[in-house]
Amino acid sequence: MANPKKGTSQARNEFIWGWAFILPTMLGLIILNIYPIFKTIYESFFKTGDFGKGNIFIGLDNYVKLFHDAEVWQALLNTFKYAIVEVPFSIAIALVLAVLLNRKMKGRAVYRTIFFLPMVAAPAAIAMVWRWLFNSEFGLLNHIFHTKINWISDPKIAVYAIAVIGVWSIIGYNMVLFLSGLQEIPRDYYEAASIDGATGIKQFFHITIPLLSPTIFFVMVTRVIGAMQVFDLIFMVMDRNSPALYKTQSLVYLFYQNSFVQNNKGYGSTIVVLLLVVIMIMTVFQNIAQKKWVHYN
Amino acid sequence: MSARDKANRVLIHVILILVSITMLVPFLWMILTAFKTMTEATSVNPFVILPSTWRWDSFREVSANMDFLHLYINTLLLILGRVVCAVLTATLAGYAFGRLNFRGKNLMFSLVLFQMMVPGQIFIIPQYLMVSKMGMLNTIFALVFPGIVTAFGTFLLKQAYMGLPKDLEEAARLDGCNIGQTFLFIMAPLTRSSMVALGIFTAVFAYKDLMWPLICNKDVMPLSAALAKMQGQYTNNYPQLMAASLLACIPMIVLYLIFQKQFIEGIATSGGKL
Numbered sequence: 001m002a003n004p005k006k007g008t009s010q011a012r013n014e015f016i017w018g019w020a021f022i023l024p025t026m027l028g029l030i031i032l033n034i035y036p037i038f039k040t041i042y043e044s045f046f047k048t049g050d051f052g053k054g055n056i057f058i059g060l061d062n063y064v065k066l067f068h069d070a071e072v073w074q075a076l077l078n079t080f081k082y083a084i085v086e087v088p089f090s091i092a093i094a095l096v097l098a099v100l101l102n103r104k105m106k107g108r109a110v111y112r113t114i115f116f117l118p119m120v121a122a123p124a125a126i127a128m129v130w131r132w133l134f135n136s137e138f139g140l141l142n143h144i145f146h147t148k149i150n151w152i153s154d155p156k157i158a159v160y161a162i163a164v165i166g167v168w169s170i171i172g173y174n175m176v177l178f179l180s181g182l183q184e185i186p187r188d189y190y191e192a193a194s195i196d197g198a199t200g201i202k203q204f205f206h207i208t209i210p211l212l213s214p215t216i217f218f219v220m221v222t223r224v225i226g227a228m229q230v231f232d233l234i235f236m237v238m239d240r241n242s243p244a245l246y247k248t249q250s251l252v253y254l255f256y257q258n259s260f261v262q263n264n265k266g267y268g269s270t271i272v273v274l275l276l277v278v279i280m281i282m283t284v285f286q287n288i289a290q291k292k293w294v295h296y297n
Numbered sequence: 298m299s300a301r302d303k304a305n306r307v308l309i310h311v312i313l314i315l316v317s318i319t320m321l322v323p324f325l326w327m328i329l330t331a332f333k334t335m336t337e338a339t340s341v342n343p344f345v346i347l348p349s350t351w352r353w354d355s356f357r358e359v360s361a362n363m364d365f366l367h368l369y370i371n372t373l374l375l376i377l378g379r380v381v382c383a384v385l386t387a388t389l390a391g392y393a394f395g396r397l398n399f400r401g402k403n404l405m406f407s408l409v410l411f412q413m414m415v416p417g418q419i420f421i422i423p424q425y426l427m428v429s430k431m432g433m434l435n436t437i438f439a440l441v442f443p444g445i446v447t448a449f450g451t452f453l454l455k456q457a458y459m460g461l462p463k464d465l466e467e468a469a470r471l472d473g474c475n476i477g478q479t480f481l482f483i484m485a486p487l488t489r490s491s492m493v494a495l496g497i498f499t500a501v502f503a504y505k506d507l508m509w510p511l512i513c514n515k516d517v518m519p520l521s522a523a524l525a526k527m528q529g530q531y532t533n534n535y536p537q538l539m540a541a542s543l544l545a546c547i548p549m550i551v552l553y554l555i556f557q558k559q560f561i562e563g564i565a566t567s568g569g570k571l
Contacts, residue, residue, distance in 0.1 A: 011398075011399075013475070013476060014397045014398055014399050014476065015399040015400060017393070017397060017475075017476040017477060018393040018397040018398075018399035018402060019393075019399065019401070021389040021390055021392055021393035021397070021480075022389070022390045022393045022394065022402075022405055024385075024386045024389065024390070024446065025386045025387065025389070025390035025409075025446045025447075025448075025451055026390070026405055026408070027446075028386065028445050028446030029408060029409065029412055029446055029448055030408070031427075032420065032424060032442075032443060032445065032446065033412045033420050033448065034408060034411070034412065035423065036419065036420040036421075036422070036423035036424060037415060037419055037420070039422075039423040040419050040420075040422055040423060043422060043423075093316075097313070097316060100309050100312065100313060101313070105306075105309075107310075107313075109557075111313050111316075111317060112561065113554070113557050113561075114317045114320050114321060115316065115317070115320055116557075116560075116561055117320060117321075117324070117550070117553070118320065119501070119564065120501060120504075120549045120550060120552075120553040120560065121324075121546045121549070121550065122504065122505060122520060122521050122524065122542070122545050122546055122549070123505055123507060123521070124507060124520075124521050124522075124524035124525050124528070124542070124545070125327070125524060125542035125543075125545050125546045126323070128524065128528060128538050128539070128542050129323045129324075129326060129327045129539065129542060130323060132326070132330065132535050132538070132539065133322075133323060133326060135535075137339075137341065138338065138339045138340075138341060138535075140322075140326055143341075143344050168319070168320070168323075171320075172320070173564070173565070176561055176564070176565040177565055179565075180565055180566070200305075225416065228416070229416055229417070229418065231507070231508055232505075232507045232508070235507070235508075235525070236507075236525060236528065252418055252508075255418055256508060256512075259421075259422055260425075260511075260512050265422050265426075268422060269422055272416070272418050272419050272421075272422075273419075275416055275418065275419075276415060276416055276419055279416055280414075283414075
């Protein structure tokens with residue numbers, strides 16, 4: 001029989017210790033994150049006065065401006081173009097590499113270390129070296145392929161060239177996530193399939209993909225969110241006066257420019273609210289779509 | 298092994314080696330360019346691959362222009378500040394959320410989850426205004442500030458604590474430990490691997506953070522922001538740009554090569570639980 005008095009004192013103890021333990025985190029989260037969410041939405045109804053002096057309430061004007069701002073819709077389109085290349089390619093390549101590495105083999109650890117390397121390099125350094133590789137006159141890529149392509153200054157292809165850097169940077173990370181997912185698939189499935197005469201490629205589509213689908217789904221959702229927030233690469237790769245800038249700048253880049261270069265934090269806030277809405281819609285959509293293809297045991 | 302198996306095995310290695318080359322070429326090109334003269338780097342006919350002599354001039358020139366010692370120190374302080382704060386607060390909160398029952402817990406935890414669902418840029422303007430109002434722009438504190446607590450780390454540690462067996466805690470309580478002692482001496486040491494994972498994850502992303510340092514600090518810069526600023530100044534001196542990039546990347550890459558297992562597992566297990 002539990003002593004009821006002891007029970008309540010235990011409950012009070014847990015209450016005090018529990019709140020003491022979560023207090024630093026909760027205070028920090030409320031000040032640094034929860035309050036700023038509402039503050040940003042609130043700011044989006046204001047226009048920042050000249051020299052940052054005084055905010056002027058302008059109601060929905062920022063949103064009206066946003067709807068008619070071709071630059072914003074172009075930036076959203078650019079961001080989509082980037083994501084449409086980065087997400088599927090980085091996932092597909094990483095998946096194949098993970099399957100190839102998911103066995104006892106020579107050099108497994110070495111390959112894994114090499115593929116993961118871009119994850120620990122500063123994005124600014126990565127962007128600089130790719131800018132140099134892409135250089136139309138002296139770049140290594142045009143030399144190897146005997147081409148004269150303006151990879152990052154041709155408005156038609158620049159955003160895809162940047163997406164290639166994105167794919168290159170993130171493959172190793174996705175691959176490691178897939179590798180840990182693959183380790184949870186029981187060997188017996190493959191053995192049974194081999195006895196039934198299923199080849200490697202058949203096994204890949206009929207065993208690996210369905211059983212790995214929760215991991216694939218997770219990686220996809222986080223990669224879409226990450227790709228929609230692309231900033232570093234565009235900020236570092238594109239010249240401020242590049243003819244391709246208009247066709248490559250992402251929503252977050254535009255947010256940065258408006259908030260911290262042109263110093264209109266009200267409009268910057270409006271752009272970030274648009275980003276929030278777009279990401280939420282895409283995440284909800286993916287959650288609905290997953291019912292059709294993700295298998296949970 | 299059949300001939301077919303052998304052929305398959307060779308094919309797999311060929312694919313993996315080709316991908317490895319693709320991953321390594323940018324780094325190799327960074328190194329080679331850093332040691333070339335400007336003339337060698339921009340020579341097209343003939344195209345120069347290896348520098349004729351390995352010159353350290355570009356490294357000397359960039360270290361004369363950029364105070365790398367300070368950049369390293371700033372970056373180190375940024376990383377240490379965020380890692381210590383994040384691991385400490387997340388360990389405490391993770392234990393409370395994972396093992397204790399108290400009123401208000403679920404509501405508070407839903408705030409943690411809510412923070413993880415919104416894009417991080419939404420915090421930046423108010424955070425900047427706060428630091429600015431405190432008069433703390435251009436300080437190490439400003440760099441660390443957004444990373445003092447971590448919703449994601451709290452979630453990660455909560456999962457770790459939930460995975461521990463219940464009898465340990467009960468045994469400790471029977472021995473007369475209060476909740477604080479149970480946490481400190483029994484439970485916290487058992488989640489060391491999750492703490493290390495969170496620490497590495499926090500360190501790598503603090504090191505890679507670019508937008509926040511660009512915004513909050515014009516003078517006390519970490520490596521990432523300094524590189525961005527440098528590119529604006531010397532747009533076309535590629536040997537110098539590559540030398541600076543190399544100097545910025547090398548400490549983290551060396552650490553990675555020494556602790557690769559911890560790095561990969563730390564980032565992947567953290568990322569995988571997100």
